[in-house]
Every structure is written in C-alpha cells, then in structure tokens.
Amino acid sequence: MTPFDDNPLSQPDPNLDARPSSTQQSETVSTEPVAGDPFACAAASPAAKLRSYLPEDLRISWSWPHLLTFLVFGFGSLLIVQLGGVLLLSANKHLSQKQLQQMIESKPQFLVGTNVLWYALLFLFLYMTLAVLRGSPFWRSLGWKKLNADPAAGKGQPWMYFISGCGLAIFVAIASAGVKDADHTPIQEFFKNRTGAFLLMAMAVFIAPLVEETVFRGYLYPLFASKISGLAEIFGIDPLAAIRVGTAAGIFITGVLFGLMHAPQLGWTWGLVSLLILVGVIFTFARAHTGTVVASFLLHLGYNSMIAVTSIIATKGFTHMPPGK
Numbered sequence: 001m002t003p004f005d006d007n008p009l010s011q012p013d014p015n016l017d018a019r020p021s022s023t024q025q026s027e028t029v030s031t032e033p034v035a036g037d038p039f040a041c042a043a044a045s046p047a048a049k050l051r052s053y054l055p056e057d058l059r060i061s062w063s064w065p066h067l068l069t070f071l072v073f074g075f076g077s078l079l080i081v082q083l084g085g086v087l088l089l090s091a092n093k094h095l096s097q098k099q100l101q102q103m104i105e106s107k108p109q110f111l112v113g114t115n116v117l118w119y120a121l122l123f124l125f126l127y128m129t130l131a132v133l134r135g136s137p138f139w140r141s142l143g144w145k146k147l148n149a150d151p152a153a154g155k156g157q158p159w160m161y162f163i164s165g166c167g168l169a170i171f172v173a174i175a176s177a178g179v180k181d182a183d184h185t186p187i188q189e190f191f192k193n194r195t196g197a198f199l200l201m202a203m204a205v206f207i208a209p210l211v212e213e214t215v216f217r218g219y220l221y222p223l224f225a226s227k228i229s230g231l232a233e234i235f236g237i238d239p240l241a242a243i244r245v246g247t248a249a250g251i252f253i254t255g256v257l258f259g260l261m262h263a264p265q266l267g268w269t270w271g272l273v274s275l276l277i278l279v280g281v282i283f284t285f286a287r288a289h290t291g292t293v294v295a296s297f298l299l300h301l302g303y304n305s306m307i308a309v310t311s312i313i314a315t316k317g318f319t320h321m322p323p324g325k
Contacts, residue, residue: 050230053239057143057291058226058247061134067223070125077121085114108189108196112203119211126219142218143293154289161286161295165302168282172275172303173310179271187265197318201308209300216258216280217287217296225250225288247288255281279303 051059089110131138149157176182190196229246233239258280259273266272287296312318 050233050239050242053243054226054229055243055291057145058222058229058243060222060226061136061141062130062219062223063227064223066129067220069129070219073125074122077125078118081114081118081121085110108193108199111190112196112199116203116207119207122215123211126214142214143222143287143291144214144218145292145294147290147292147294147298155295158294158298161298162302162305165299165304166306168279168299169303169306169310172279173307175275176272179269179275181267181269182272185265185267185269185272191315191318194318197311197315201311204304205301205308209297209304212258213283213287213293213297213300216254217284218293220257221250221254221284221287223250224253251281251284251288254284255279258283 089107126142127138130136130141147155147158147161149155187200190200225243225246227246228249229243232242232245237245255277259275259277262276263273266276283296283299286299287293289295
C-alpha cells in the first residue's frame with residue numbers, strides 16, 4: 001500500500017479474463033447481498049459489478065487523488081522550470097521585462113529546451129508513482145500494448161493509422177486556411193529563424209507524440225472513461241450501457257483538453273483551437289476503439305510528420321520563409 005493506491009478496485013483480476021456468459025452476467029447484476037454481510041455488500045457494490053464488465057484497458061490503478069497530485073506537480077514543475085530558465089538567462093544582467101522577452105524569443109533553443117525538460121519531469125512523476133511505488137509495468141499500465149490488426153472489427157494495420165494521420169493533417173491545413181488570424185499566432189515566432197523552425201519540427205515529430213499520447217490517451221482517457229462509467233452505473237444505467245456512456249464522455253473530454261492545451265500556442269484563436277479539439281477527439285477515438293495508445297500515437301506521428309515535411313518543402317528547408325516570418 002502506497003500513498004497513491006487510491007483505486008484498489010480497478011486492478012485487473014486474472015479470474016476475469018474471460019467474460020461471463022449472458023446468464024452469468026444477469027445473475028451477477030441481479031444478485032442481492034445477504035443482509036448484515038459486509039463482504040457480500042462489497043461484492044455487490046456498483047464498483048465491483050461494473051469492474052467485471054470494464055475492458056482491460058480501462059482497469060487502471062489510479063483515481064482522482066492521483067490526478068490532482070499530477071496536476072499540482074505539473075503546474076508547479078512548469079513554473080519552476082520556466083523561472084529557473086529565466087534566472088539563468090538574466091544572470092548578472094539588468095534587463096527590463098521587454099528586453100527579457102526579446103531575449104527569450106531570440107533563443108528558440110531555450111523555449112524548446114525548457115519544454116522538453118518539463119516533459120521529462122512529467123514522465124518521471126508517472127514512472128515513480130505508477131511503476132516504482134505501485135510496482136506496475138509502466139508502459140503497459142499507460143495503455144502501450146501491441147496493436148492487433150483486425151479488419152473485421154475495423155482495426156487496421158499500423159501503417160494505416162500513420163497514413164490516416166497524414167491525411168488528417170492535410171484536412172486541418174485546408175480547413176485552417178479560412179480561419180482569421182491563423183498566421184498571427186505565438187507559435188509562428190519559432191519560424192522567425194531557421195534554428196527555431198527546425199527545433200520545433202524535431203520536437204513535434206520525435207518528442208510530442210510520445211509524451212502527449214502517454215499523458216492524454218494513456219493516463220487521462222482511461223481515468224475519465226472508467227470513472228464516468230461508474231457514475232453512470234450508480235444512477236441505474238445498465239453496466240454495458242454505462243461503459244458506452246463513459247467511453248464517449250472520456251473521448252470527448254480528453255479531446256477538449258488536448259485542444260485547450262495547445263490554445264496558448266495558437267493565440268486562443270478559436271477556429272484553430274476547435275480544429276485541434278477535433279483532432280484530439282479523433283486520436284482518442286482510435287485509442288478507445290483499438291484498446292491501445294499505439295494507434296493514437298501512430299495517428300499523431302503521421303499528423304505531425306506531415307506538417308513537418310510540408311513545412312520544410314514549402315520553405316525550402318526553412319530558407320525561404322513566408323512574408324512576415
């Protein structure tokens with residue numbers, strides 16, 4: 001037992017690998033506990049009944065207290081990393097706020113470096129609290145499982161997800177062309193020089209898909225889906241229907257959070273943020289449909305790779321930037 005063991009009922013049960021028959025399911029749901037027997041009452045509780053129906057990828061070991069701790073750590077570590085970087089840049093210098101901002105904007109390696117360091121701290125927190133303190137397999141606990149192609153169930157080969165991500169990037173590029181002020185967002189600051197553009201593209205392809213898919217689709221999605229499923233079941237919804245409700249809500253909430261996380265980079269241009277929310281919903285749907293983060297990772301990798309390749313081609317290796325960049 002550790003301080004983070006806040007969801008003991010959600011650990012996978014080896015005796016539940018095979019789903020019970022419809023007759024057994026009916027008996028499980030309708031069985032009433034014997035009065036005065038606390039063990040029977042616990043076994044017949046909504047959480048215990050729902051757990052037998054949850055897909056394996058939604059049987060997680062963390063709950064709301066762990067999420068709250070993760071959020072506190074995330075915001076706190078981001079503040080410390082950024083403040084430490086600013087102090088390092090301004091050491092032995094007397095700079096005004098405007099001068100400091102200009103210095104930061106002129107050093108894209110600083111912005112990318114602090115972001116990568118923050119990503120590493122988030123991974124360290126998850127590894128320590130899930131793998132070290134709980135003794136759980138780190139990657140598998142966070143949804144990284146083999147992607148099994150099953151055409152009959154609508155689950156394609158890995159390359160199909162990558163190609164689909166490329167196509168999604170093209171769709172978003174076409175749709176964003178009509179968004180007002182789409183070319184005047186904070187992220188465009190990276191394209192003021194060649195070094196910044198290359199660093200941004202490298203992070204977008206080699207780091208962002210891994211980190212963001214682990215956090216959003218591996219950590220947040222199963223939490224929202226499983227907990228909302230439990231809430232729906234408490235209100236008398238059939239367990240299987242409750243799981244469908246929880247899954248749909250988890251997909252939507254995770255997609256919204258994914259889009260909002262990128263909103264500051266997009267200058268809170270709501271047309272662009274809405275498109276990123278749609279992208280987040282699609283990524284999460286793929287993860288939910290296949291039961292593995294690998295599917296959403298390949299979509300994300302294809303999406304970012306297409307953006308990087310087209311940007312490099314359009315600017316001839318970032319040597320011919322569009323006007324104003």
